[in-house]
Amino acid sequence: MDIPFTVKERPDTGLYNGKLGIWLFLASEVMLFGGLFSAYVFLRTGAESWPVGSDILNVPMATLNTMFLITSSVTMVMSWASLKLNDFGKFKMYLGFTILLAFGFLVVKYFEYTAKFEHHLYPSTNNFLGIYFTMTGLHVLHVVGGIIVIFYFLVPGNKMWQSDPDRFVNRIEIVGLYWHFVDLVWIFLFPVFYLL
């Protein structure tokens, strides 16, 4: 016996189960990053001195990274839209771009981190760097998780397009919602650490 509303929407809520599930998950993620941003505010307001982010961190690189992630969000939507239009080839292309852009983000982040370490700037140096490494590190973990899931749908998981296309489209929508959230977190992280 199948569980109802895994694919089709429940009429009175207008949602299928997975979509509700991911929204609830994202609500919890908001609280996780919300807790960390609150910690940032608490530490900064309580600190005797707090460095200006742009003095320590590399703003041009982070701007590039912001472009990468925003573009990857756009390609994510395009891949879902292509699937809705029954264009499987374009879907794969756009999803491939999404992964490439996500890797681009990681590569830039890698150079940023190593540059800090070369200058002997570690999480333990001060609380600004501590919370910077903790929050961006956690965000990087979210990016890595996203890459794994997107890769799954790009290659091994795409057989479902033949067997259960409606469900497959739903899955892409769900991973898209998650990916936009990861993007959104970065859009908060960027000004908070690099610009303010």
Added chain:
Amino acid sequence: MSTDYHKESFFTKYIWSTDHKIIGLQYGITALLWLLFGFILMMIMRYQLAYPESPIPIVGALLGDGGLLPPEMYNSLGAMHGTIMIFLGVVPLAFGAFGNYFLPLQIGAIDMAFPKLNATSYWMYFVGSVVMVTGFFVPGGAANSGWTSYPPLSNIATTGQTVWLCGMVFLITSSLLGSINILATVIQLRTEGMNWMRLPIFVWVQFITAFLLLLAFPPLEAASVLQLMDRLAGTSFFMPSGLVVSGVALSNAGGGSPLLWQHLFWFLAHPEVYVLILPAFGIVVEVIANNTRKPIWGYKSIVYAVVFLGFMSFIVWAHHMFITGMGTSMSSFFQTTTMIISIPSVVILTALFMSLWGASIRYNTPMLFALGFLPMFGIGGLTGLPLGLAAADIYLHDTYYVIGHFHYVVAPGTIFALFAGIYYWFPKMTGKRMNETLGKLHFFFSLIFMNGVFLPMMAQGLAGVSRRLWDGGEMYAHAAGVLYLNEVMSISAWLLGMTQIFFIVNMIISLMSKKTGESNPWGATTLDWSATTSPPLGHGNFEVVPTVYRGPYEYSVPGADKDFTPQNEKV
């Protein structure tokens, strides 16, 4: 639309099961074993408190040191008792076990919305609980900074604290998956006709509990990550500047704040209090409605009170922090919200007392536990009021009074409700009845000894005895007058432990007895009883998925042919 009896291997049926009922049982059994383990830790501590510095019998050999309990070990036992009882015992039993097993049945769902996530949730909990206790085997012993893990003490504590934090990350993931599942199930899988105001109160409380877990736990995850960074990467989030430990100045950068941890921790841990108590309310409502044979008094009031309680529980957390020096304006705000949050609890309790009015009550074992819950939770709640007022809290903070207060809420409160639930739903889970005589012995002795343990704590606390003393207060003159109570409490605690043998024996002989063949022995109205067999079928739950025509507690409807009208009976 009937059952599907496809063949299942032992592994998919009992280990990696995606059936919510099996997962509920897995949760239940694991949680009961942890409750017992946590209780044993406490019984060891109570020996040290009653007879300081004399060798511990039976388990003393494990401790080395001539059977004595060293202070560090005492601290480990205390921290782990709290952690195990809350995170490995009560919450998994109340939310994981009861929620998983009965919530889908009560709303007429064939399973949870995400069965695989459900199984993952259980195994995350299992792994997290094992990680938690491996702390006992690392150098320096398990976490010993209290269940609240306040820095800077916890930051400089032994490796056990790191293990505690890692275990916590698993448990938080588990509860995240569990709560998403419960929420999605209630929102999406209610059967036809089961609209929101026809949900049994049990479903409502699980629903609100799931929201609390979903939104309150992540800040603790954030805090755990920050503390892990402090401990492993040398950051100073919780470390103030210029800290000196054992005469040596610490080399970390400083500039952090221990208060940050307290805020993040209590942002979880206050809603957590309601995670502990709300499912208990739900079980008690079910049992009382069933055994008074009349509709629950004030169904809507209870629902609104529960929703309001859930909301308010997010803005009272700093009443645990009155003496941290956070300022009087903060204190005034949080003491006001704390006074407000007591109102919905009183509404619920009043509704339950009113339900008893004029009823012909059946005094069976589940009902006794539910009735025992009412005054015991009442004491727990009322003794909390002085703690919620900043002025009184300055005196009472960190004394045994606090311990007495929250144990009244959780032990004879929540745990009684959980026992009520076990006795009440045992026939559903197994198709067998539990023995009434043993059940009643279990109840009356538990009631006496629970009070024997927790009432003297109030007296000790009012005399000013601190809660974390390894010698039970022996070295303090102000404790001298109430020191004799330590022995009273310890003996009560051991006898309370012995009393649980009634329960264990009852469980075993009931499991070995024959099936009664009746699927609704209590004459209950909710779908879990009236639409399913006992025990419920495997995957799928129902022969025919029921349709709901009426509210959850239609007992003694005038003109009906029997004194209960099930929700799925046509109008």
